[in-house]
Amino acid sequence: MIKKMLSFFLISGILMSFTSGDNSDKLEKKVQRIHAKCLTVDTHCDTPMQMIKPGFNIRDEHKAPQSRVDLPRMKSGGLDAMFFAAFTGQKPRTEENYSKAYFIANQMIDSVHLMVDKNQDIATLALNTDDLARIEKAGKRAVYIGMENGFPLAKDLTRVEEYYKKGVRYITLCHSYHNDICDSSSDSKPAEHNGVSEFGKQVIAEMNRLGMMVDVSHASDKSFFDVLEFSKAPVIASHSSVRAVAKHNRNMTDEMIKKLAEKGGVIQICLLDDYIKEPDTTSVKFRRMKQVMKKYREGAGKMTDVEREALSKEWYEVDTMNPELLPTIKDMVDHIDHVKNLVGIDYVGVGSDFDGGGGLRDCADVSQFPNITRELLLRGYSEKEIRKIWGGNLQRVFNAVEKYAKKNRTFKNFEI
Ligand SMILES: [Zn+2]
Known part of the structure; x- marks a missing residue:
């Protein structure tokens, strides 16, 4: 009780010292200094959907809500790294739709490579954990590639390695409907595999072998627990939030977050309105x-x-519609608080879902990320804790995934 009271007074003291007049300057300076010092990573945006459209140039500064991510705003928002996701919506699993999904995913991955090629002076493709610090030091944006939905794998296990070689470093196993890999959290139909399928099990093993992060966002609760059982390396939820704070199937229960942490994984809190606050x-x-x-x-x-x-x-x-009614960063940081109080500071990060539905009243695009750092400081988070949230935790998981792959490397990894 005394400990709780002391921490209350300590936090109130910090709040008062920051909010009283002259000190707001001091706070702003601290926000800028800490935010600039952190290696900041956002694990999920769907910007490749814009990048494949003619006329969109990521080098230009755009405006939210039409566009929420581009290179100038990544710089002004102090965002060092972004995972650009090649997203395909789940459709009925016909041969034609498999081919289309494969085509679209490749088109999006190519658009990311092309973007990096055209903007070499300000952006670099990142493939490993260590690339982040190196690219940040060079003053450039680190561009990672993710894949949202394993639909383009089309039941072909060799495609996991194909995508790895194209630079994909995580696969979100499913999207809004069940697929060949696992059951989804959003499908209204009864479970198809009762979690992860046989093929899904092989996909996870293959991702572990190659050093790709397994992403459980969008997976059903049962799929999640199966993944945690099958994966030999820690896993991520690239853009998920907390069900105890906002009741939604897409969010994770306390039991899931505990299991995720126990296995060394990380939940990257997303900025999608309904996942942050239950809708009216x-x-x-x-x-x-x-x-x-x-x-x-x-x-x-x-x-x-x-x-x-x-x-x-x-x-x-x-x-x-009505952006003034959207939830705020305060609501989003409630999710971070919940994870911290439940399992500790080492298991939480940020995955915005910008250009895929993410966007809050006071964090409408990447340029407003320092607002999150400000709220964390106001709540008494230390610089060390903020650094973990902004990328340290993700880097730890990514590192463990790479380490597992290196340690268990087989001849199949080497090419002649
Ligand atoms: Zn998503």
Whole structure:
């Protein structure tokens, strides 16, 4: 009790010293200094969806909410590294859709490579944990590649290595519907595999062998526990939040977070409104969003490209309605607090989901990331803790994944 009271007075003291007039300058300086010193990593954005569209140049500074990530704003927001995800929506598993998913994923991965090639003076492709510090030292942005949804693997295990060689360093096993790898947290149909499938088990083993991070975001609870059982290396949730703070199937329960931490993994808190704060079910936005989602679900896989484009425009319009009602960084940091109190500071980070639904009232794009650092300081987080949140924890997991692969390397890894 005394300990609790002391920490209350200590935090209140810090708050008072920061918020009283002249000290706000002092706080701003501290925010800038600490934020600049941290190796900052965001583990999830869907910006490649924009990058494959003609006319989008990541070197130009854009405006939120239409665009939330580009190289100038990464710099002004002090973001050193971003995982650019090659995302494919889950569609019925027909031969045609497998080919399309494979094509789109390759197109997105190529767009990331092309972006790095064209902007070598300010960005560098990153493949390993150590690349981050080296690239940051050179004053450039580190560009990592992730893959959201294992749909493009199309039941072909050799594609895991193919993607590894293309620079992909994590695969989010599934998206909003069950796939060949595992059951999803969002599919309304009954479980198909009761967790991870036989093929999924092989995919995880292959990712472990190669040194790719297994990403459990979007996986069902049962799939999550299976992954934790099968994976020989720690795993990440590249963009998930806490179910005890905001009740949503996409968020992780305390039991899941405990298990994740026990196995040395990390949960990267995402900035998507409904995952951060339970939505107001009486709002116009909520009702309209439900209608759009219903249309999407009914038409999934059957829509023409034009219909899909129109629907995604409609979704975007509803999603960006009333930005003043969006949750704030305070709400998001409540999730970080919860993880810290539950399992400690070593198991939490940030995965925005920008350009894929993420965006808060006071963190609408990457340029506003220092606002998170400010809130952490106001809540009494130390510089060391902030450094862990902004990338230290992720680096530890990534390192362990690489180490496992190196230690267990087989002849199959070497090419002639
Ligand atoms: Zn996602």
